[in-house]
Amino acid sequence: MADLHVLLTGRGTGNRIDSINDEEVAPKLGITWLLFSIYFFALLASVSYDIEDLLDWESSITSEAFSVCAQLLEAGYLPCALYYLAFWFRPDELAVRISVIYSVGQAGKIIWPYSQQLRIRLLQLNGTNYDLVAQVLISLVGWALLPYLPESPQTSTFLNHDQRRYVVKRLSEDAPTTESRNSSRTVLYATCNVLRQPLFWVSSLIWSCHAIPYSVLEFELSGGLKLPFIWLILPAVCSAVIVPIVCGFRTSTKTWDPFKIALGLQSIHTMICVLQIFSEDWSVRCISLVLAFSTAGAVYPVLWPHRIRAARGTIGTGLSITLTDAFARCTSAIVAPLIFSGK
Template sequence: MSAKPFSQGVKSPIVHTPSSSSTTGPEQDERSTPTADLKSAHRKVDRRLVLWYSFVYLIMRIHVSNISNTAIINLEEGDGIKAQLGGLTSQQWAWVLSIFYYPYMLLEPFATLALKRFTPRLWMARIMVTWGIVSMCQGATVNYAGIMACRFFLGAAEAGFYPGVLYHFSFWFPTQRLSFRIVDPETAAFLSGPEREAIIADLPSRAPSMDSKTFDLDQIKAMFRNPTFVPFLVIWITHGIGGFGITFVLPTVIYELGISDTAISQLMTMPAYAAVFLILLTLGYFTHTKRLSPWVAGIGLEVAQIIFYILLITVDNATAKYIFVVIATAATQSFFPIIWPERIRATSGTTSAGLAIGITNGVTQLMGIVGPQVYQPKFGPSYRVSYSTSVGLLTATVATIGLTWLLVRRQDKRTEAAAIVESEGVGLPGEKDRTKQQGC
């Protein structure tokens, strides 16, 4: 690998210039038709970074979801993990799931910037080694205190991986090229000179750079002043808790429908994630080719979840409820990869991008803290209280998406106007100050 922060395996990129949902304006026009060198360079980066991060992310997701699967293993024999750990109550099991996300949330912003400070090569290796060691330690736990300690340190070890991937990609790709993707270009040995230059030339002027300061106080101030900062956090929090809450207990929810035993229930979680794969490929294609706005796609996914959660509250047929759970889960998992590029595009500068990604993904960990509490087994098997909570939170998400979309469009127009003025060599009073305030 090289030395630079990158974005996620499916999306998220860099802080780039104007545009509404897809970049427009003079800077984008120059980059709209990739050169042969740029296409060749992107193919090499895809092979070198995207494939590797995709594999590591797959392993990470398996390890994160493992504890949800263990919740129902051997229940028929009366020897499940809760019994083995001393007969855990519904509340204690919710805490076992939640404790992982406290250190994860607190350390995420700093761990993201550390990727630039220590280089991806070293920082990602540190994350994987430490999380592997702590994961193995879980196998030796025999009581509630032991599993709680391991889960806490596992969250601390893994903090920064996902936003670090997003941050790393933002050094390589402008946002409109990240719909299928979610070392640093200046020094990457696997690129030729012309390919390196093509990669750098393709990046927006506000993109992160290894030559920039890791910690820039002016960018941090601008980030907090930016009107899109808080609305983006609200989107990530409300969707995280309202949408992702069910994913932490999905095998249990399916098992309690009463249509399968524990072994089959594990397999019945697979269609939801297969659907995520198809949805992301489809939406990624349409947003990548500018046939669909990420904002419209995001609102559509949220509305779909609301509809199916309402159906889960009102319908009693177990088979129908299983289908609704699968579709709602698939829509939930597809939302963040589609919207992440817009979040990163609203930032400006190396420090701003790193902190914005870290803070945004950090507050999202409330989904792991609050979600298991909302979907405790004591609310099953109907989970009407849980589904109703999700409907309320997702409705707030839809409203906030509309507000944020409006604010981002206004920011894009100001940025485009400033770029035109600058290209013409004309200065407008206060324009420079307004542009600086678009930090993140």
């Protein structure tokens, strides 16, 4: 039960304010987090379907245009997920939750090979029709879950007044809130404040350096290796689901040092990416790819809480998350294709 409580709240029991304690609000916070994880899983699964199905379209211009739109849509999912969690939990409680968010995103890719077979053999739907059906179903799931996903503790209806006050008090002083009123001058000031922070540029550099080899792995899994897709992606994605959760859980319970874990994982999967470039052996590349993909997805969950902890206020937190993620995505989108352009 203690481990379950850590998974739900990120901390131990016994923290009381007035007549409310962690044990009373943990189930409700856990349900909110679970519903959000399911919703995030469905969204990423839908986007992975869209990108692959668009490859079947006859018009290359239409396919490229919708592919760009799908990528832009996917790019906003993770920053929004991290920003949403910052309203509800302290930075020291985020590692295990962010690891689950990353893992459910990877788990969405497990469904794709089987759904392709289901679409072709049973439903007999082409790529366009299947895309539309998936979007309708995901939209229905989203609308069904939205009433149960309040923006913040201050606006939640499933918490009573004392519980809302307790959840807000247990957050850090710099946590974002929906009660803040921000003028254009406040937004401009917060933006300049974020850009002046050395930590922002250091974090962006770290995230970008990690995103480059991670994008190389995505390239390999999407067809860089001429192998049956399903047999390669299943072990890689399954390992990418398990390893981040283990690392996030251990760092949340203070068992492992997050910076040492991140450095070790980064070193492993960077060396393996170099091996992917120079090795011509089929079995070595397959095994190393599975190992690298599992370690790559575990770096972000253990580092994001420390980046969020350094953010200040509602606008500062949002800008710190989105700009850091945007730098990483832009760098990987430009540099990673150049690395493998000749492979």
